[in-house]
Amino acid sequence: MTNINDFGKQVKVKLIELEKPQTWLENEIKQRTGLFVDSGYLYKIFTGQRNAPKIVEAIKTILEMD
Secondary structure (H helix, E strand, C coil), X not given: CCCCCHXXXXXXXXXXXXXXXXXXXXXXXXHHHCCCCCHHHHHHHHCCCCCCHHHHHHHHHHXXXX
């Protein structure tokens, strides 16, 4: 099993703080980018298995992260 990277941990903490499920984030990303995103795809981003700059930027914008 691959470990979640720092970015993934920051996203998870932010979702907890906002009291929002990951599915909410997936839907927000889809609406803003038009790109397909599901839990498996986010897992790959959060573990560093996938590089997706547009999705990462969308996440940062949605969650108001630096």
